[in-house]
Amino acid sequence: MKKIMSYLLLFMITGGIQTVTGQTNDNTIVIPGTSWSVLRYGMLLEPWVSTQYIYFNEDTTVTGKTYKKVFSCDDELHENIKYEGLIREQDKKTYFIRENTETEYLLYDFLLEEGTSFEYQATTLYVKKVDSVEIGNIQKKRIQFTTPPPDDDIVRATWIEGIGSLTGLFYPHGGMRPPNNVIEALLCYFQNDELIYKNPAYSECYYDKVEDITSVKSTTVNSLAVYPNPVDNVLVISSSNETDSFAELADISGKTVYVKRLDTGKEHKIDVSPFASGLYLLCIYDTNGLASTFKIIKK
Numbered sequence: 001m002k003k004i005m006s007y008l009l010l011f012m013i014t015g016g017i018q019t020v021t022g023q024t025n026d027n028t029i030v031i032p033g034t035s036w037s038v039l040r041y042g043m044l045l046e047p048w049v050s051t052q053y054i055y056f057n058e059d060t061t062v063t064g065k066t067y068k069k070v071f072s073c074d075d076e077l078h079e080n081i082k083y084e085g086l087i088r089e090q091d092k093k094t095y096f097i098r099e100n101t102e103t104e105y106l107l108y109d110f111l112l113e114e115g116t117s118f119e120y121q122a123t124t125l126y127v128k129k130v131d132s133v134e135i136g137n138i139q140k141k142r143i144q145f146t147t148p149p150p151d152d153d154i155v156r157a158t159w160i161e162g163i164g165s166l167t168g169l170f171y172p173h174g175g176m177r178p179p180n181n182v183i184e185a186l187l188c189y190f191q192n193d194e195l196i197y198k199n200p201a202y203s204e205c206y207y208d209k210v211e212d213i214t215s216v217k218s219t220t221v222n223s224l225a226v227y228p229n230p231v232d233n234v235l236v237i238s239s240s241n242e243t244d245s246f247a248e249l250a251d252i253s254g255k256t257v258y259v260k261r262l263d264t265g266k267e268h269k270i271d272v273s274p275f276a277s278g279l280y281l282l283c284i285y286d287t288n289g290l291a292s293t294f295k296i297i298k299k
Contacts, residue, residue: 030089
């Protein structure tokens with residue numbers, strides 16, 4: 001918490017809390033005084049872990065539209081400040097201009113309804129379910145996405161109104177990020193100095209050591225067993241989870257080579273015999289898109 005408070009103090013000093021002209025607190029993402037801490041980790045080759053803090057600062061105008069400047073920090077003392085881009089919201093749609101670009105693209109749309117699609121760069125997500133979840137004693141809209149039908153039985157991303165994606169503000173589509181199989185997970189969300197949301201899979205809002213995240217993830221993988229490892233031909237996933245999940249296997253280049261839905265409480269077998277020998281990353285996602293990760297060696 002001291003780390004979070006030092007960040008908030010920095011935030012107040014560097015720009016304060018300002019309200020974008022024409023925007024109100026019923027916005028879904030661009031809300032004055034908000035901040036996120038997002039876990040980022042890679043488990044292939046040289047494993048690494050970092051925590052990215054994201055926050056808004058002063059206003060700026062581009063082509064007649066008012067944006068908030070977006071900054072991030074990835075160090076414990078919040079001294080390594082990086083400019084991320086510009087963000088604005090209109091009619092429950094959030095638009096983002098990434099650093100060193102001039103192209104605005106749609107980051108979130110909280111007017112989406114079940115059965116519709118969301119286009120994010122080269123990714124198409126299908127709105128499988130729209131419901132609500134209680135956040136800070138307030139019911140917030142939740143949208144769960146899958147790939148388009150007929151492959152719409154696997155939740156690939158989850159959005160919560162006011163918070164954004166559970167895989168981080170800038171990654172609404174979920175999943176691993178090629179080429180280095182980087183995984184993001186929202187740790188904590190703050191409104192001013194108040195903790196509004198905390199990821200139940202993690203005990204802290206900041207991590208920077210691989211051993212810390214490995215020990216944390218062990219609480220998630222207690223219901224999972226993956227064997228044998230190294231593997232010749234058939235990889236077995238044994239799950240006692242009470243809800244369905246899905247497995248994604250990616251090679252060292254970041255290419256996804258296998259995706260499979262895991263039904264509740266069943267044993268699943270993956271034929272890896274066609275795959276080249278080497279190191280792979282297996283991610284098993286729950287219905288909220290939170291991942292348990294395993295390094296797999298294919299003989």
